[in-house]
Amino acid sequence: MSSTHKRYEADGDKVIRLKKECERCGDAVYMAGHSDRWTCGKCGYTIYKRGRKAT
């Protein structure tokens, strides 16, 4: 039935706090954490954590 949804919510509640979801891909797609940014391995979307440095 909805066991998949149930399990996702239970796990997601913990995981989401540590990882960041991709704003483009939506739920269940997490972004890889780097020292200064988050990057989505699926669509390549990048979010800079803080302090924009022009390179």
Ligand SMILES: [Zn+2]
């Ligand atoms: Zn993405």
